[in-house]
Amino acid sequence: MSSLPRNNDIAPLEAQETGQGNQLFPVFLKLNHLHTVLIGAGNVGLEKLTALLNNSPLAKVTIVAQTVLPEVIDFVSKYQQVTINQKSFEADDLNEAQVVVAATADNILNERIRRAAHDRKLLVNVADKPELCDFYLGSIVKKGDLKVAISTNGKSPTVAKRLKEVLNEALPAELDTTLQQMSALRNTLSGDFASKVIALNKATASLVEPKPVKKKNFKWLIWLTIVVSLGIAVTALWFNEPAFQSYVAGIDHIFYYFLAAGFVFAMVDGAIGMSYGVTSTAFSLSMGITPASASMAVHLSEIMSNGIAGWMHYRMGNVNWKLFKLLIIPGILGALTGAYLVSSLEHYSMYTKPLVSVYTLILGSVILSKAFKAGKRKAGDKKIKRISLLGLGGGFIDAVGGGGWGSIVLSSLIAGGRHPRFSLGTVKLTRFFIAMIGSLTFLIMLNSAPWSAIAGLIIGSALAAPIAARISNRISVKVIMVAVGIIVILVSLRSIYGFASKVL
Incomplete structure (x- = not known):
């Protein structure tokens, strides 16, 4: 370790960091070759310990703390090289240390730890006290052997965290495969250093x-x-x-109505990533079509439109394949179950139709509310974890109500911190397979269908799909969502009013 002046000779860090820009020098430490002493075993200590061991599982760490959380003990049980000394901190605890991390909530104790570290010419990190730190623990993006460290010069850990989420989504997992292949290529090269550099530059050009x-x-x-x-x-x-x-x-005039409706609904869906199913279903119900037939019409039309849109998003690199794998199987199972259930109740369409209208009314309200909440994600919100369960529920509700995959799945992913562009592309591609399975189930279960309306939706949505994928980032999402929410609510209320009038 390089020598550090004693604490009383150190100028305030505020004076040292008056230079322009970020004065930090990035370094990757081999913690598996060093001895790290962590003081503190509370929530902050657990956070620091997790960061250290997640990035360097073989790091030798000694924890010094008077009070130790049970979660810390459970976590440490997985690492034999980590030891816990449950005691009050003493300066001699740093005698064998090479890196020091102070993670206590006691400012006076943190100052003591810093002085003791500097007396021994050691570098120290003090949690939540940038002015006391010799180094920071940055946010880390990891893809196999590739690591990217993010620093905001201690100004905003929240921004570093958000950048980490963006890079995690943007950098493909396949990058690690590229690194391994480049390593294998490097080992086969012969000649001097300059010739090896030229060969590697050509391979990575x-x-x-x-x-x-x-x-x-x-x-x-x-x-x-x-x-x-x-x-x-x-x-x-x-x-x-x-x-x-x-x-x-x-040709039945209903074909032209659904042709225009399919085009408009697909354009809207391409712009905001949702609402095609709910708008098409609400429109179909208002035109006198039963819930099962309406859902079949929507799913059949979505095979082509989502196939085209999914292909366009795939070509533009907007698909998160890890997310795709988590959604596809549960989504298909949910769609299959939902389509079978609503087809079995086709003879009771007089009673199921108002229920579906209530469902579209609720979704219309959800879309309208989301229009005013777009971009207002709270800092404490966490990225959604149960992706498979979300796909299962989304597929089932979508098949029963004729729509909701985008409104439920896409909005939940974005609200949970997923990248909007990759979420939209992934949801579009998975929707193609879910629409195909749902359509096959409806075709097997139902004896008849309004084919003129279905043909109109298929052709109209297919014509709009390639255009909609291109303009998805060029239209005011809020304005469209407000308009869609209002229209769906009004159409659903009209269908409910018509049913109530007949009953009364």
Whole structure:
């Protein structure tokens, strides 16, 4: 360890840190080769101990504390190299130390520990007292052998924590595989240091090379050409083929209503990541369709729209595969169970329809309330842990009520601290598989269906899907959520009023 001046020769840290910017020098310590003494075994001590051992499981740590929490004893039981001395702190406790961490709530004791450490030329970290610290324990992002340390110069541990969450989501777990492959490649190289550097630079060039600029205008030109071509073809058939006119005239008008509704609902869903199911179901119920048929129509239309949207998000790198694996199986099981239940009750649609309308009314209120709470996540909120249970409940409720996967699952993930963009992409991709399983269940269970309405939803939502995925970050989410919440509430109230009028 480098020598430190004695405490009475040390200038105040405020005077030392008047230079511009962050004056800290990042260092990664081999704690498994050093002896760390931790003073304090309360909640703060447990937090520091957890940080040390999670990042260096073989670190030799001696804990000195007069009072030891049972949680600390339980945690230490997993590490044979960690010892606990249940006693009052004495300066001699640092005689064999190489790193010191003070984690007590006693400011006077913390000053004593700092003086004793400096007398022995040791570096010390004092919890929640940046002005007393020689070093900080930063937030750590870990992906296998890759570690990224984050420092805010002691200004805001909360910001460091949030950055850690963002990097944890953004950095793929596959980075560790890349590190192992690069290590294996490095071991096979021969020659001098310069030649090895050149070879490794070539192997990793793809990680930093700018991606070729996409010709967006050319892509939009292709889409425009397809739309114009279809318009010309339909116009030619309409004026030159009487049979085509007769076919179009024979299409049920409900097809066009659902075509427009499917397009609008899918655009909204692409912008805010939710509400397609609840808006489509509320609209279907208001058009006289039974709950099971409405749910089947929604799920069939979502196969194509979510397949396209999921593919677009996959291409844009918006899918968290760990989250995907946690959601997919429980979500499918929930959808299968829910679809079977609501199909079995199809003969009682007169009674289930108002119940589903009440459900959409509640979801409309939830969407409306979330519009005003967006971005107001409390600092104490924790990242949601029971992802599989969330997927199971979301899939079941979505199948029973014709919607809710986005409203329930996506909003819960974001409210629980998950990254919005990765949550949206993952929920969209899982929705494709859940819609497919739910649709198959409905097709097996139901004898008939409003195919004109279903066709309208399928085509309308499919046309909107690629556009919606592109504009998901360009529209005011709050405005759309308020409008959707109000519309769903009004349509649901209309359906409930119609049922009540018949009964009374």
